[in-house]
Amino acid sequence: MRYAETGYNLEIDLTRGNIEKVETDPRDTELYLGGLGTNAKIIWDRVPPETDAFAPENVLIFSAGLLCGTPATSANRTIVTSISPQTKLFQYSMMGGFWAPELKLAGYDKVIMRGKAPNLVYIWINNDKVEIRDASHLQGKGAVETQELIKAELNEPKAQVAAIGLAGENRVFFASIEQARASCSRGGLGAVMGSKNVKAIAVRGTKDLYIAKPAELIGLINEVLEYTKWRNEHPIPNYMPILASLGSPQEMKHDDEKWHTENFSWGNSRTRRRGFWNQDIAEDWKKTMETMQGRLISCFNCPNKCGATLTPPGQPTYMMKCFTKLTYTMAAFSDLAFGLSIAQRATEYGIDGYSGPQVMAFGFELLEAGILSDADFAGMPEDNDGKFYWLLDRIVRREGIGDILADGTYWAAERIGKGAQAFAHNNIRKHEQLPLKLGTMDPIYYLLYCCNEKATVTQIEGNFPQAPFRTQEEKDAFVSDWFQCPSERIKEVVQKWSFKGEFAGPYYPTPEMCSEIVDWQERMHYVDDCVGICAGMSAFPLKPPYHLFNYPKIISAASGIEMDTDELVKITKRVRNLVRANNIIRGLRRVDEVPPEDHWNKRFPELEKELLDTYYKYKGWNNDGVPTKEFLHELNLDYVAEDFEKRGIYSETPSYELAAQKEKEV
Amino acid sequence: MGKKIVKIIKIDANKCNGCRACEVICAAFHATPKYSSVNPARSRIQMMRDPMRDIFVPVYAGELAKAECMGRNVYIMDGRQYDECSFCRSACPSRDLFKEPDSKLPLKCDMCEDDPPQEEPLCVKWCLEDALTYEEREEEVEDDVKSDEMEMGIKALVDKYGLDNVVDTMARMSEKG
Ligand code: SF4
Numbered sequence: 056m057r058y059a060e061t062g063y064n065l066e067i068d069l070t071r072g073n074i075e076k077v078e079t080d081p082r083d084t085e086l087y088l089g090g091l092g093t094n095a096k097i098i099w100d101r102v103p104p105e106t107d108a109f110a111p112e113n114v115l116i117f118s119a120g121l122l123c124g125t126p127a128t129s130a131n132r133t134i135v136t137s138i139s140p141q142t143k144l145f146q147y148s149m150m151g152g153f154w155a156p157e158l159k160l161a162g163y164d165k166v167i168m169r170g171k172a173p174n175l176v177y178i179w180i181n182n183d184k185v186e187i188r189d190a191s192h193l194q195g196k197g198a199v200e201t202q203e204l205i206k207a208e209l210n211e212p213k214a215q216v217a218a219i220g221l222a223g224e225n226r227v228f229f230a231s232i233e234q235a236r237a238s239c240s241r242g243g244l245g246a247v248m249g250s251k252n253v254k255a256i257a258v259r260g261t262k263d264l265y266i267a268k269p270a271e272l273i274g275l276i277n278e279v280l281e282y283t284k285w286r287n288e289h290p291i292p293n294y295m296p297i298l299a300s301l302g303s304p305q306e307m308k309h310d311d312e313k314w315h316t317e318n319f320s321w322g323n324s325r326t327r328r329r330g331f332w333n334q335d336i337a338e339d340w341k342k343t344m345e346t347m348q349g350r351l352i353s354c355f356n357c358p359n360k361c362g363a364t365l366t367p368p369g370q371p372t373y374m375m376k377c378f379t380k381l382t383y384t385m386a387a388f389s390d391l392a393f394g395l396s397i398a399q400r401a402t403e404y405g406i407d408g409y410s411g412p413q414v415m416a417f418g419f420e421l422l423e424a425g426i427l428s429d430a431d432f433a434g435m436p437e438d439n440d441g442k443f444y445w446l447l448d449r450i451v452r453r454e455g456i457g458d459i460l461a462d463g464t465y466w467a468a469e470r471i472g473k474g475a476q477a478f479a480h481n482n483i484r485k486h487e488q489l490p491l492k493l494g495t496m497d498p499i500y501y502l503l504y505c506c507n508e509k510a511t512v513t514q515i516e517g518n519f520p521q522a523p524f525r526t527q528e529e530k531d532a533f534v535s536d537w538f539q540c541p542s543e544r545i546k547e548v549v550q551k552w553s554f555k556g557e558f559a560g561p562y563y564p565t566p567e568m569c570s571e572i573v574d575w576q577e578r579m580h581y582v583d584d585c586v587g588i589c590a591g592m593s594a595f596p597l598k599p600p601y602h603l604f605n606y607p608k609i610i611s612a613a614s615g616i617e618m619d620t621d622e623l624v625k626i627t628k629r630v631r632n633l634v635r636a637n638n639i640i641r642g643l644r645r646v647d648e649v650p651p652e653d654h655w656n657k658r659f660p661e662l663e664k665e666l667l668d669t670y671y672k673y674k675g676w677n678n679d680g681v682p683t684k685e686f687l688h689e690l691n692l693d694y695v696a697e698d699f700e701k702r703g704i705y706s707e708t709p710s711y712e713l714a715a716q717k718e719k720e721v
Numbered sequence: 722m723g724k725k726i727v728k729i730i731k732i733d734a735n736k737c738n739g740c741r742a743c744e745v746i747c748a749a750f751h752a753t754p755k756y757s758s759v760n761p762a763r764s765r766i767q768m769m770r771d772p773m774r775d776i777f778v779p780v781y782a783g784e785l786a787k788a789e790c791m792g793r794n795v796y797i798m799d800g801r802q803y804d805e806c807s808f809c810r811s812a813c814p815s816r817d818l819f820k821e822p823d824s825k826l827p828l829k830c831d832m833c834e835d836d837p838p839q840e841e842p843l844c845v846k847w848c849l850e851d852a853l854t855y856e857e858r859e860e861e862v863e864d865d866v867k868s869d870e871m872e873m874g875i876k877a878l879v880d881k882y883g884l885d886n887v888v889d890t891m892a893r894m895s896e897k898g
C-alpha cells in the first residue's frame with residue numbers, strides 16, 4: 056500500500072488518444088519526494104534538450120505534491136512542469152487552489168501529457184473514468200469562463216478545472232493556466248498546453264488517500280494549526296505589514312500601497328514615483344477595492360485568505376491574489392479601478408500578471424522611441440487606458456504588432472531589432488521580472504536573482520528578513536524565538552546586520568554567510584515544491600509554521616518514508632541539482648546568471664564575482680555553475696554526471712572565458 | 722424533570738472562506754483507524770461552494786430522507802440565488818450528498834462522538850476563520866418525554882409493519898443483545 060501518494064500516474068498520449076494508468080516506482084518517491092522532484096526526473100528521462108517547447112515530443116506534467124490531499128494544512132499546490140517557450144529552459148510553475156488534492160482523491164499523483172491532440176480537447180478525470188473530450192465549443196472562451204462551462208456541462212459542481220484562455224490557445228509566450236483562485240503563470244506553460252490542443256483538465260475524486268502514521272500526522276498538523284493561529288495574531292513587529300503575516304503578500308487585505316507604489320517602478324519598469332501616495336489616492340483606491348471585492352478566499356485546506364473575488368462594475372467576477380493587483384495599474388500609469396478591471400479581461404485571456412503588463416508598456420515605449428511606428432498601432436484608441444485594452448486584445452490574438460509582442464519582451468526585441476533590445480531591460484533568462492529598480496546592490500538578493508532556476512525571485516526568497524532591523528532590541532527580539540532558523544551563524548547575522556557601519560551591505564553579510572542564507576532560503580522552496588505545501592506557509596514568510604525541523608516528521612508520518620532533517624536536506628540537494636542539470640544540458644551557464652543590468656544603481660563587480668564564486672563552491676558546482684562529478688555522485692546522480700561527460704560539458708571552455716574572448720574581438 | 726445537553730454549532734457563513742478544512746478533518750476523523758485516510762466525499766459536513774456567485778455554505782449531514790421532498794426550495798438572499806436544496810441536511814435519494822461514495826450508505830454528523838470525548842467538534846477546531854463555533858446549552862426536559870417519543874415511534878412502526886412483525890423483530894433484537 057502507498058501512503059500520502061496514490062502510486063499512480065496518468066499517462067496520456069494526445070496524438071493517439073491513448074490513456075494509461077501507470078504504477079510508479081516507490082523508490083523514486085524516496086529519492087525525489089514528488090511534485091517538482093519527480094517531475095524533474097521525468098523531464099530528464101524523456102525530453103532531450105533539442106526538443107522545442109511546442110513540439111509534440113515535449114512533455115507537460117500536472118503534478119500534485121506529495122502531501123496534497125493529506126490533512127497537512129495548505130498542501131494544495133499543483134506543480135506544472137515542461138519546457139518553456141520563452142526561456143527554452145526547464146520550467147516549473149505552481150498554482151494553489153483546489154486542483155491537486157482533487158487529483159489525488161481521484162487516484163493519481165500526476166497527469167503526464169505528450170503528443171498533440173488533433174483538435175481542441177479537454178480531459179475529464181472522474182476517479183477511474185478518464186476521457187478525452189471534444190472542446191471545439193470552448194475555443195476562444197475565457198479561462199475562468201471555461202471552468203464554469205465545463206462544470207456545468209459535466210453537471211459536476213465539485214469538479215476542479217484548470218484551463219487556458221485565448222492566450223494559451225494562441226501560444227502567447229507568457230500564457231497562464233488558471234484554476235479557481237490560482238494560476239500557473241510563469242514561463243508560458245499555458246502556451247505549451249495550447250500547443251498540445253488541451254483547453255482544460257477537469258478532475259473529480261472521491262477515493263480514499265491513505266496515511267502511514269495517522270495519529271502522529273494529526274498531532275503534527277494540529278501543532279501547525281496552533282502555531283498558524285498564534286502567528287497570525289502576532290505579525291512580525293517592525294516589518295512591512297503585507298509581509299508580516301503568513302500567506303502570500305496580503306495584497307487583497309491591505310489598502311495601504313505606499314510601499315509598492317513608491318518602491319516599485321511604473322511603466323516598463325522605469326519610473327520610481329516617490330511621494331506618489333497621498334490621502335486622496337488612498338481613499339480613492341480603498342473605495343475601488345471595497346466596491347469590487349466580494350470576499351477574501353483561501354486555497355484548499357488553508358486558513359489564510361490570500362485571494363479575493365473581484366467584480367469590476369459591468370464585468371464578470373474573477374479571482375485574484377498578490378501583486379497582480381498593481382501590475383496593470385503601474386504599467387499603465389493609471390489607477391486601481393483600471394488595474395482591477397483590465398486584470399479581469401487578462402485573467403480570462405489567461406496571461407501572466409507580471410509579464411503581460413510589462414510587455415505592453417514595453418510596446419508603448421518602443422512606439423514613443425520611434426522604433427515601432429504609428430502604422431504598427433493603427434486603429435488604437437487615443438486614451439491611455441483604452442490603449443492598453445487594445446494592445447492586450449492584439450497580443451492574445453496574435454494580430455499585427457500583437458503577434459510580435461506575444462513572444463515577450465526579449466524575443467520581440469530580437470525580432471524588431473533597431474535597438475529594441477535595450478528596452479527589454481528587465482529580464483533574467485529572457486523572462487520579465489518584478490518591476491524593481493533599487494539603489495545599492497544587495498548581496499543576498501544578488502545571489503537570489505542570479506541563481507534562481509525559475510527566474511522568479513518570489514519563488515526563491517523568504518524566511519530571512521529583507522532588510523536589517525533598526526535597533527539592537529528589535530534584532531535580539533527577532534532571533535529570540537526564531538526556532539525555524541537552522542543555524543546559529545544565521546541568527547548572528549541578523550543580530551549584527553545594520554543599515555550603516557561595519558555590518559552594513561553590500562560587504563555584510565559576507566559571501567560565505569550569504570551562501571549559507573540563500574542556500575537555506577532556496578531549500579525551503581524546494582521542499583515546498585516537492586510536497587505541494589504553499590510557500591506562504593513555509594518558504595516565503597518569516598517564521599512560518601512549516602520548517603526544516605517539523606517537515607521531516609510530517610513527511611514521514613504521512614508517507615511512511617523514514618526521514619530526518621539531514622535526509623531531507625540531501626533530497627532537496629538532489630532535486631535542486633537535477634533541476635539544474637535539466638538546464639545545464641539546455642545550455643545554462645554562469646554567463647546567464649545575471650540580474651537585469653539596471654536592477655541596482657550602484658554595482659560592485661568584484662564583490663559580485665566573489666559572491667558567485669563562493670556560492671558556486673558552496674553549492675558543489677564548478678566555476679561555470681555546473682554541478683561537479685563528485686558532488687553528483689554524492690547525491691546518487693551519477694547518471695547526470697555520465698550524461699554531462701558524454702556531452703563534453705566538463706571539458707568545455709567556461710562560458711565566462713568565451714564571453715571575455717568575444718568582448719576582446721569586438 | 723431532567724436535564725439534557727443541547728449541542729450547537731453556529732455557522733457564520735459570511736466568515737467562511739471556502740477552504741474545506743472542515744471536510745478534510747471530518748473525513749479523516751471518521752476513517753478507521755482514526756485519521757488513517759482522507760476522503761472529503763465521506764465528510765459529514767459539506768461545503769456548498771461557488772465563489773463566482775459568492776456562495777459559501779457549510780451544511781451538516783442530518784437525518785436520512787427515504788424519499789425526496791414533494792417540492793424543492795430555492796432561496797434567494799442578498800441577491801444571491803442558492804441552488805435547490807442548498808440548506809437541506811438530508812441524505813436524500815435526489816442527490817449524492819452525505820452518502821458514502823462506495824456503499825451509498827447515508828452519513829450523519831455525530832458531533833465527533835469519541836471516547837474520551839473531544840473538547841469540541843473537530844470541524845469547529847479546524848475552522849480558524851471562526852465560521853464554525855460551538856456552544857452547549859442545558860435544557861430542562863420532561864422525564865416522560867422519552868417514553869412519549871418512543872411510543873410514537875413504535876406506533877409508526879406498527880402502522881407500517883403490523884404489530885406481530887414489530888414484536889417479532891424486538892424479540893429477535895433482544896436475543897442478540
Ligand atoms: S497561504 Fe494563501 S496562497 Fe497559500 S495556500 Fe493559503 S490561501 Fe493559498
Ligand code: SF4
Nearest residue numbers: 737738740741743848
Ligand atoms: S473550515 Fe471554516 S472557513 Fe473553511 S470551509 Fe469549513 S467552514 Fe468554511
Ligand code: SF4
Nearest residue numbers: 747830832833842844
Ligand atoms: S461535528 Fe464532527 S462529525 Fe459533525 S461534521 Fe463536524 S467534524 Fe464531522
